[in-house]
Amino acid sequence: MEIKIEHLNKNYGKRSALKDISLHIPVGMYGLLGENGAGKTTLMRILATMLEASTGTVQINGIDIKNKKEVRKIIGYLPQEFSVYPNMTVYSALDYLGILSELPKHLRKQRINELLRQVNLEQEKNKEFKNLSGGMKRRFGIAQALLNNPQILIIDEPTAGLDPEERLRFYNLLSELAMDRIILLSTHIASDIEATCSNVAVLFSGTVIFEGQVKNLLQLGTGKVYTTTLMQNELNQFKKKHHVISIHQNGTDISCRFLSNTGPQKEWVTCQPTIEDSYMYLLSSLKQGGGIDVVY
Structure with missing residues (x-):
């Protein structure tokens, strides 16, 4: 199980959103860290088949990203902004999304009940979506992304707006899910990466400026x-x-x-140094034109 990205570029007219991105992402939790506007969401939307790259190649578990239908069978995607019809209940919204995913009725019922237990929303299944807390909505988002039991889970800025307790609960859930699948987590919050990921890539202005183990990123600030x-x-x-x-x-x-x-x-x-200190040191040195030797 692996995501292989080779020399990926994404251009919007004359503006380059991604520049020569090459990453190999293994099983487990993998973090994408970068400032707002660094290119994280663009990269995730390409991996989720929502956008097409300008040049370069992507293979997800050996499937070319251009084969969108096959790729979508094995991925789940939770975008940064996620919502459903506000008056739908939690259960009916998941059932509707399951229908759109062409899941058979008996399998939908089984998967929805399993997922509600897994994300701790069993007691909220008859509550309307609009009445859920921010943390509950993010957990609902994870449940809908897992409906088709994907091998790859792509999650964009998952902890934005969560209180510390909800964030901790979310970390624990992601760690459990990462045991047998790839979870790609995008964030601009360094502590999210430190709490959940073993490996990380740092993006800056559409370019990968660091790739490696989180412990190696931490050492930059020593x-x-x-x-x-x-x-x-x-x-x-x-x-x-x-x-x-x-x-x-x-x-x-x-x-x-x-x-x-x-x-x-x-x-x-x-x-x-904390991971945030080292991340800030990396960005600061680049912005000032300093030279940092980074092990890729």
Whole structure:
């Protein structure tokens, strides 16, 4: 089971949304990380057969992406914006989507009941879609994407708008589902990748700037992340010299977490980087034209 993407490009007139993307995506959770507008959704829509690439090739489990009918039999897709008729109940909406997927009636009933248990929506099956919470709607979205028991699950920005409890529940659900299928997860939130994925590709302006294990991405920030304490009137000048990640008010002082290539100074404390720190360091260095050696 593998998604093979080779030299993929997508152009809209003179604008390039994707530039020479090559990725091999194995079984398990695989993350696509990047800023809004980096090209993540465009790539996912191509993999879901919703868009056609300008050039390049894609094979999903050995099936050419151009064979849309066969590819759609083995994929499930949860787009960033997902909805159904708001007055439909959870069960009737899944049943309707199952009909559109040409699932036989006896199989629809069996699959829907299984999926409602799996995504913890059994108690909500008679509730109208419009009355579901944000987390319930995302879980419903996973259920509809799993209706045809796909080998590949493509999920775009799944945790947007979820509270911490719902996000944790969503992470656990995805981890269970990834045991025997490929799950491709797109997000601009680095902690989503850290919580769920073993491998990640980082996109920047339509280009892959990192591909590898999450632990290797984490190492990029080693020795580059610090904290220091500043007076309030020192902050603006400090920001001109360093990439500030976060600040916290401590009475009249400010605790500042930041990135620097210059090495520690006396009043700086070296920090263990998080995945977000390393991701921010990667983006910051690229935007400033710095050279980072990345293992692909």
